[in-house]
Amino acid sequence: MRPLAALFVLLVLAGSARPTTEVWAGDGGDPAGAVLLVVDGLGSAYVYPELLPRALDGSPLERTLLFNLTGEGARVLNVTVPVPETGPSHSVLVTGCSWADTTILGSPGATIFDLAREEGLVCLALLQRGDSMGMVLEQDGIIFFDDNALWGAEPLAGSRANLPSDLADLLSAERDRFPLYNQERGVSGYVGYNAWGLDAAADVVSAMGSKSRPFLLIVNVGAVDSAGHNLGPKGYVETISGLDAPLGRLVEACEENDVLLLITADHGMSFPSGQGKGGHSSAKYSSRTESLAVPAVFIGSGVDDLILAGDWSEVDLAPTLLDLLGLCPALPLSEGRVIPVSKCFDLEVNSGKVAEVEVRRDGNLVARATGDSRYIFRNLDRGTYSVESAGRGTAVHLCGDQSIDLSRGSAGSSENIVSSIFKKENRKYIAIVLILAINFIGALLIVRIARRG
Template identity: 35%
Template structure:
């Protein structure tokens, strides 16, 4: 019976003109190829709800600003157990009130270079060598077409500078005689480099002396950062960027001037930061205010107050370990988050704020849920239909790398082939699913059957035309 059928098919097919026959074969091969050839790695975004992603972020690291001295919930003590004073802030508090403030964030290594390394890698044991290993937040977002710029008075070690497309830094680390230098690469827009050169040559401190000189030092870093952020938004509105800022004088005041002047310099920064905040909020940028470490105070035998954070007697104090984390942006909710977090949580949280679904390769930090929504990225072995079901949403797409954006926090089920995966989503998550061998055989069998059907249908179509 089968032979007879084949003979009946063969007869008319042989009658096809030679070139038509070739066309049929070519079309069949193209279709088979489309189905069988492995596609290039691709990724798609599925917007389950609209999201208001920022155009970039400004990360302000206030060197040595402990949250014990600025958060209303905390009271700072010196090493003898006496209450220390607190800074009287208005702008920083109102920035936090229109965003999220995380109460208890601890720096695992309360020292400048490790602190900056932890902040930028999301790894609690990071040091400057770790920063040089292509595992920082800069390496991740650069793959998402970000430009990375920095204005740093401290924390600007060689590996940190190498991570930036352009960086203004104080090569002398000295308030007495600052020496502002500029490193840049061709990847930084030329006009931004020119603007940075102007700020490099800006006489920052004038004739100011004493503690006012400290305040002016910070004012320069904040002013340069505001100018760069505004310029980027006005002249390169489609270029996403991360601007990392270190203001150095709060730390130096803590070390050399005692707690009263330390608080006075923090209050000066509070006045100067308003314009930068305005630039961020008007231009769809995230603003983060944090620190590399805090500061603790002790008295010498002569009665002079001395601040410290890195050496053992200071490093073990809450005043040295607790750092502020204030985040404000278009997609950031208004909240005060309690619970204990680590400084290593900042980098993954910043990535989440930017809606960048990348991986920090060495991070041991967690995303702090600062957004109204969460995103879910599902990675599978090969392009497959992925269905997402939850109480509030059902969505599906076919690809091997799918990001569902704008999901309400809650429970979801991911359906891939015959596999079901249950997840509780309260912040961005990446799920890798490997289809089992049996499932993969099913997929291959389905593809092969489809090819045979297409070829067969084409042959029949040709016969019918005869």
């Protein structure tokens, strides 16, 4: 077979091969819901102990430790946003698309809310800081602020007609409690503004858990950003410190109700020096690490306890959230990867023919399947396994979803290589190779024709 034709055959085979039998190897299930907490303006350099924020003049800045942020779960060290600005960043966060803006939110199926609703989840939101109308319209039930004022703000509650009446009543009650948190001035007032959003989120989680209703809740608390703009580095860090206690109440509610929690931000904050007002989107601030780097902490029963290095983007958060929720459909505009923070992963095995396959760990049988030639072993814990079938076997270390081909003897078989080559992120390289191959073959034909002439 000619090399180019063989490459196209491999492409067809790689695209057509599909596992046919699923085997659940673990006991874990999908969480009952998820909370996406966005702390407006929270730069990771100010809360991650491994990082040190610096001002434009090079001087070190104050930072703080949030025990309920860094004390458990999976913490991703290096996550950056494509655009350090609230509206575009929120759109990136819920679509996984780096060029998304607020106009994208109305596109059918574009957001995590669209996919969640298709799977029967109720979509709810608590949005401070005057979020876009596109984000508001994505929700089944919502409390939102139509301006960015911290004092004198009047939150509005709204819902779709199909939202259960008890949930609509709950949102109205949380709206009415806001003035109790919004009486003091100074740093205490900023802290209270955030505390309302986190306490309201904890109440919603508890209410949804008690009714066993699957849901997706996005929460945007906005006072950290305001403190950075108005109070300088010291007031900014003090406002961040005030997040810890109400964040602990939200974490506790999520853990009690088996709800996944993702804590992140839409952008960070930069300062000119140890004093002065901060910024993030203007020209002198927008390229700074302090403006671009945001926390990403996943907490939940299906999440491993780890600190993950590597370079990651805000576009990776939506695919990871959906993966941890067990929602398989992909976001159509997403450019992101699934960040390997799960406790458990899937192992795809091709035995080449109908045969029994055994998966073992430390010599102990974990799972066995028979009657097919292809299997997916679901929910295997992170670690090293031996896989055997018809006298052939291999070892595989799971730190993400993987595929192995025992029909050719090892995890590094040609089919496994082909399947990795044709991943989405490598398709542009495939196109380049194909174009070069076609040009090369064309050049050879021209030379042969010229010689015959």
